[in-house]
Amino acid sequence: MSKIRISSHMPTYSPSEIEAHWQKAWDEADVFKARRSADKPKYYVLEMFPYPSGRIHMGHVRNYTMGDVIARYKLATGHNVLHPMGWDAFGMPAENAAMAIGGHPKTWTYDNIADMRGQMKPLGLSIDWSREFATCDPEYYGQQQSLFLDFLEAGLVYRKNAQVNWDPVDMTVLANEQVIDGKGWRSGAEVERRELTQWFFKISDMAGELKSALDGLDNWPAKVRLMQENWIGESRGIDIPFVRTDGAGTIRCYSTRPDTMRGASFIAVSPDHPVAKALEADNPDLAAFIDECRKMDTTEAAMEKAEKKGIDTGLRVKHPVYDGVELPVWIGNFVLMDYGTGAVFGCPAHDQRDLDFARKYGLPVRNAFHMPGNPVEVEAEVLVPAKTETVVYIDHFAGITETTSQHGIDATIDYFEAHELGVGQTQYRLRDWGLSRQRYWGCPIPVVHCDDCGVVSEKKENLPVELPDDVTFDVPGNPLDRHPTWRDTSCPSCGKQAKRETDTMDTFVDSSWYFARFTAPRADTPTIKEDAEYWMNVDQYIGGIEHAILHLLYSRFFARAMEITGHLPKSAVEPFDALFTQGMVTHEIYQTRDAKGRPVYHLPDDVTDGKLSDGTEVEIIPSAKMSKSKKNVVDPLGIIASYGADTARWFVLSDSPPERDVEWTASGAEAAYKHLARVWNICDRISAMDTDASGTGDDDLLRAMHKTINDVTLGVESFGFNAAIAKLYGFTATLQKSKASHAAQREAIMTLAQLMAPMTPHLAEDIWAHQGGEGLVTTAPWPVADEKMLVSDTVTLPIQINGKRRGELTVAADLDKAEVEKQALATQAVQKALDGGTPKKVIVVPGRIVNVVI
């Protein structure tokens, strides 16, 4: 191997040698092994674990580097750090690969894990690899099955019939997100609605708790808390039974706007409502309509476009407060059976959907209120003012007149409850979590179906219920369903022939408790009390905003369910103390067009100065998330090979705030490399100095150093990595130009190495070793800024005249305000501006600024 030498006496910064060497040193010293001990506080830092696609990408590099900075910083500040890594290894891609290229999902997955581990290790992450696991390890999913059985016993899981999206070609249930324009995302087949018996987690029981507990998550982004709040969707309303005129009981309607009761002109029930189902048998018109509704696409996009349709059932109900008023009962295709009571009352004057419906079917429109001073009846446009706005109620039964809608609602609920006309109720949008998937590559649901005993839990001593290896994917559907021997078993209760449940669990289940498993990854129970109590909660969780709702909500549910079943302490029901959502890594897109004008994309490696190697100019499309289809990807392995892991780590942290997207640029990466080489060269220069060498400016250098310690520490603690790096650039420039003594410069470079160590650990170790540092920089205590070195004897205050900077004044730092004012007024700039007059006011902010108002 030939090396380019910059000059005869100066060796080159060679990351490939340095990085391999120090990774080996860390391994040998076993410095990242998480240990429990009483003498130190613990710190658990976790990045969302990856799906083993087989290749790491820059997004991984950024995510894990951020976590690594925190982990290494906490290690240096005297914590027992838990920083684990694992694999979210079940899921469709493995089955799809098996179908497309043959082979077995298991082989594909474990090969990918081995590849990705191999790609990740060169990053030099401070991970305790002894705790690694994959969710497809039987040891893991067996414990998950054990949890499932405990949840079942505690009433946290149940089975029910549910409408699902069924792909007739792939023969599986699809999640709503997997249905695109009414077709299966993979097969392209028309998706059918089917009623299947499915397993559900009772997450809706905890809706109120999951919502109210969001208030305590102070260290979560407000945005994520808000998204969860909206998803849970709490609304306060009332359940009103409408009495049928035919004497056959009541129809209960849920409403959040009971104050608009005066405007009620019809009630509408869902096609799946018991009332509709009862009428269906004797009324062919209704039956036809209901049938049409059932065929309707259930996807959200289709629902949005669908026309609002209805049919009059002929039934009538009494208005609960206005005697003699009767309302017709319609079936409406827009009424959802599983929200509220499956029935609503329509108030066309104050609801757009109801107005559309009323206009279409000639139903009356009546105002319940109007705006103050503007008593106009609703015609073409609905009247829906904000609940905080004051409106004038017309003929309101509770006697209210001019007030806000919010007060109108509250007063109406009180009135209804007092007169026993209805019951105030809090309703949630959150539905139970359907976890059954008709797939092979997932965690088997550990129950058995017995003709005599029904659904029977598998015995815990028989866990794990392992996936059989001898399966094929040459025909669509779930191979477990047609497996000759795996499926047939004996009933754990009566011993008779029975069949295993062939559905597997949604992969979101796997990721809903892995963080708890990391505290005791080899235990033969899901968790171990002492370990969970010691390590939980995750002190800092880091991941993408795309998991803001489902993964985090499911994990919060699981933590509560695990607490109920005795697997987690009470203190861990909110498992993530702090959450950080990092931005994406983006890159420009390079595009040309083929003969037919279709876009052709080019890899960044193939483009130099906006041209391809043959000289063709490319069109540059602004930065977007790295994606294989647009070819705007940079392979981390390539970057590590040419510049080293430290450069990749330094760059992804330096250019943008961590919560925002960072644009990968070749020039930026090169600049990062050059800077690291510069630091290395400074170290080399200092090493070459005479150890007795004296110099000038020691105090200035050391003051700058302590300032940098302070700034970088604050930066790392507040996720201000980019700002911390800017300070490190500044200090490096100061050190480079310094003429200070060898002792001062050595102290400066060693401190610089320590401050850089969380970001560029290999380079930092190398400098530390060159300067004769004791042990590893990784385990050396974090430097502490000397307060005395942070304050200088004099300060330079800007002088403003009427808020505009007009000069400056250098004074002793401890000079009192009156004297500062006196000196400021004496400056030339102020004297000139005053022109012999006197100032109206002088504001002196000590250590900050002087403002003279004229």
Next chain:
RNA sequence: GCGGGCGUGAUGGAAUGGUAGACAUACCAGACUUAAAAUCUGUUGGGGCCUCGCCCCGUGUGGGUUCGAGUCCCACCGCCCGCACCA
């Protein structure tokens, strides 16, 4: 439609209500070199007087609060994200 966020040089971005543009990129100039690369040094928001230091303007637009606003408040414009037949 509802909810939230953002808007600063050519670019990515700094700035507890207190000197706007830190740091980096890019560009330009200089040193070194036969030359280039690398390295090092320096300039760069706009305009004006050009007396070489000072003056005016400048953080999407318009208003407000304040001694002082990129930062706080109101309205508008633009972009981004989440949710949405939710009664």
